[in-house]
Amino acid sequence: MVKIGILGVGTVGASVAKILEENGDIIEARAGKKIIVKSGVVKNLSKDRGISIVLSDNPLDVVDDPEIDIVVELMGGVEEPYALVKKALENGKAVVTANKALLAYHRYELQEIAGDIPLMYEASTAGGIPVIGALRNGLSANHIESIQGIMNGTCNYMLTKMINEGAQYDDILKESQELGYAESDPTFDVGGFDASHKLLILASIAYGLDAKPEDILIEGIENITQTDVAFAKEFGYEIKLLGIAKKVGEGVELRVHATMIPQESMIAKVDGVMNAVTIIGDRVGETMYYGPGAGGDATASAVIADIVDIVRGNQGPMLGYKKGLESGLKLLTPDNIVTQYYLRLQVDDKSGVLATITSTLGEFGISIEAMLQKPTKNEEIAKLLFTTHHCKESKMQDAMTALSKLDVVHGEIAMMRIEK
């Protein structure tokens, strides 16, 4: 019999306890041993959680309990769970965590501390989709060329509604909050931060890159309008919030942002709250992993998969390698990203404006790929929408600054990146 203790018995923790009980027969057959929840830790002992496990409000009751074999960390936060996971590992206990923030900041220290003790985290990235296992084990023969992930269901739900139903951003945000898909402060989701944590975890497995959220480009979906949606449709794109890791020469781009991607690509077809991660390996080619990225039971499914793996005796190294990948690959700073861009400007509706815009872009070595001009309610102002050929991010940022200083350009310039 294997005994587990759960730090943080919220929605996911309660699902873990419930599934281990209700699917106990098949889980025991697969793990080879019976798995039971010995105890759990919560902040508020008086709240009824509808489950019958022993609860404490002291995490050490789990972490220091000699009878507990596996500690499941589901409490959220960064420094408090870090201290507790560290202690659990030092006590020789295997750890399963669903905590993406913990890993975004402390995965390399934890790998060091864990050593040969299993520390698993399938549920941290893309919820119920076993993408950590796929990348860490299933694609181990490959140099990873790129990863593109829809890893935030809130953003994908909102973008799907904006694209399929013509909803405005503010309206659909409000609806998402009412449905419980978005938090009252939605920044962590819609600003791309949640997706960035997951991207960093995948990038560590793929490239051995030690980056933190503040080291990479992170933008959200807040500035997308129906004008952008209409342009995307006309030119054959979907708009998705993607976490992107891409090998370019000896460097790796890591970035999270709203992205125009070709409608015919598989990941463009992923709608609603669903998540998906496309991974291109140098030998296998393109593979994609699709499923629910959140939800108590789906996340618990991934947590229990890790528990079963540990009970079976599997203990692939935490990040997929022991001594570092020594790949020689370096993180490219955001300035050095090279991609295609979409811009939306408001300009004077008069002759010669287009020449001014294109010559300004030309000064930064940027050329236009496709363009659309649309009238506005104000007869003297037109909307200019266009995509560019590949250029460096720093050049684009400089060009946008220069464009915004032109007399013929009014208001904010909206920009989106394109991946083909």
Next chain:
Amino acid sequence: MVKIGILGVGTVGASVAKILEENGDIIEARAGKKIIVKSGVVKNLSKDRGISIVLSDNPLDVVDDPEIDIVVELMGGVEEPYALVKKALENGKAVVTANKALLAYHRYELQEIAGDIPLMYEASTAGGIPVIGALRNGLSANHIESIQGIMNGTCNYMLTKMINEGAQYDDILKESQELGYAESDPTFDVGGFDASHKLLILASIAYGLDAKPEDILIEGIENITQTDVAFAKEFGYEIKLLGIAKKVGEGVELRVHATMIPQESMIAKVDGVMNAVTIIGDRVGETMYYGPGAGGDATASAVIADIVDIVRGNQGPMLGYKKGLESGLKLLTPDNIVTQYYLRLQVDDKSGVLATITSTLGEFGISIEAMLQKPTKNEEIAKLLFTTHHCKESKMQDAMTALSKLDVVHGEIAMMRIEK
């Protein structure tokens, strides 16, 4: 250092050797040890394979070599590789195989023989997609509700061409043969047999079912015409050759056949030679795994993933459980399948015929869901195309026999199953 020997150095075997060499740096970092190919076995020693490994034409030179740690079986066939894999396991060697036919017939004996010795087979099903790992490890918390797989790239390529380009079956088969996607005798692919082997492997992991190809319903794509394609489009379906495993009460349906599926489902969007497997778990919900189902490098990617897993010390039981799942689930015989059906008939184009057809169907408890009547070149004959509500396969077979005996019905009745 870990030494492997390869039984059958064809396209995949040569790719395994090449990738272990060319990606040796990253594979060693991930496995924790250097992996080298010590020797290989081929039928014809005189053929140049462009690789520099020691070759023999005697399989025992690999299987009995005390220096070899892992035997990789890529020779194809059933009984000869069975005897060799058995011997390798008895010699204490771990085995990696890509041989779906071997597993379709001998997976339970092999599980028994292997015991605690790793026997892995990621490459046997859906090529480079790590779907065995996903199902065996990633979804271990779940009772599996259903599996739907596009697991034959030849069929999917042909159906995609028929649907997107209006190609006729015979023309596209010829083209596929010229491109090397289809064999000169294409029956194994287009008849659904290849997919059935893969389905049986997945069904063993999911349900513990011990079935052989001859126990299940296997049909191919040979009878599909542009008339069917047009009907499918009009009613919102794609046509795919699916391997289907479905839990129904205490039974499991296993079947391979051309299937009409809703255009909006994720698996309907998988085009060309690509494979995909959708798995629905009772806790995680729907997940899908997409990628290349064939090709030397893609298949070798899966073979090497298994080798790395073994070198890391992972040894989850072969089928995902040690003693049998004891799920109590039984294989439903083909007669007991319950689904919706599409029928295509040629009938006399005169009044009263429709009433005759529907009343004949009614005698078997079958009711029509949607219908389309089309003229033919012969003014006296019409094509009648329709879908039915759910009914039992045996009733449908009896109804088809009864229909074909009607004076107003001419020629063969074509049938396809529908999954929603």
